[in-house]
Amino acid sequence: MASKTLEIGSQTILRPDHGISANLDVLRALAVMAVFFSHLARARQDHSFGSLGRFGVIIFFVHTSFVLMASLQRSERSANSDIRLISSFWIRRFFRIYPLAILVVVAMAVFHIPAEPGATYEWIGLKGFISNLALVQNLTFTKDILSALWSLPLEVQMYVILPFAYFAVRGKRHYWSLALWILSVGLAQVAPRISDRLIVFYYAPCFTSGIVAFDLVRSKGWTFKLPAWVWPLGIAAAIMLFGPHDNVELGQKMYRAWALSLGLGVLFATVKEGRQNWLHEVFHWIAERSYGIYLSHLLVLWFVFDRMTNFPAWVRIMALLLGVAGIPSVLYVSLEKPLIRAGGYFAKRMLGHPSSSKNVPLAPLERVS
Secondary structure, X not given: OOOOOOXXXXXXXXXXXXXXXXXXXXXXXXXXXXXXXXXXXXXXXXXXXXXXXXXXXXXXXXXXXXXXXXXXXXXXXXXXXXXXXXXXXXXXXXXXXXXXXHHHHHHHHHOOOOOOOOOOOOOOHHHHHHHHHHOOHHHHOOOOOOHHHHHHHHHHHHHHHHHHHHHHHOOOOOOHHHHHHHHHHHHHHHHHHHOHHHHHHHHHHHHHHHHHHHHHHOOOOOOOOEOOOHHHHHHHHHHHHHOOOOOOOHHHHHHHHHHHHHHHHHHHHHEOXXXXXXXXXXXXXXXXXXXXXXXXXXXXXXHHHHHOOOOOHHHHHHHHHHHHHHHHHHHHHHHHHXXXXXXXXXXXXXXXXXXXXXXXXXXXXXXXX
16 A cells, blocks of 8 residues: 655655645645635625635645645656656646636536625626636636636646746755745736736745745754644734734735745744644545635525525524535535546656556545645
């Protein structure tokens, strides 16, 4: 049986039971919970927690870049060339991000579901529909058919860049990523002013903070470790320092987002890995289904708050709980998990080892990225 642990430098970050870092589970679970509770408040006509949801997305960016750097490191051991490594990476990402997003975009159009609870459905046009399917709305300047989709084009565009960021830090003296983070801050200041289509670079310091975390974790010289209980407190402190209880546009708080992202990256590399307990199992369950939660929760909120107004409160609460937990579970088992396996199959063939593509196990890091 293949090992479910992943060595990054001198450190093991994956748990032996289901192959996922408990600390990464906590980070991703809290990120999607921040987004959900922000939108739940908005569905109840409380618009004062907009920043909570926006910072949840920033946390996603930090998590994603760390996980994918580790994934690239793992895949590189089987790659015949850098071109094959990049191709296999992009194949995995396509199968991970697009199928569920396409399903949601089509569902929104077919059932005339508005972009968010309380809004009125509006057809975004053929160009907008195709742009949403391709996750390029920020490049075509078209509306999001679902308000939560605003972050996915940024992730997709970072997928194009991340392999080259990995090449920039691999084999280099550790802490090289800190220089990369400083460079990303400079790009964030300049690139969006050149063209609005380069807005992805505005978020580059958030993604690069995950690269810093990866670089520090693999460093043999970075051995100082705080107790595991510091990690969730650190995430909570970052959320509070960002200021979750307001509805200020993200652009007005971006400098704070960059600094707190870097702080989370450094903290991740500085705390011990959490031990298995029932609470971590809850975080793991949420983290594993977080993509489905992220894309489906607004549909559930719309149904409960817009379509069930004549039902008793307890019925609506039950529908909300069942929808938020049940729909992502069904999506994960029926769509996400099989297509992650399919992506792994094709990616392994692309790496140059077709014989190893039989009985492809579910890649631990890919399950939550």
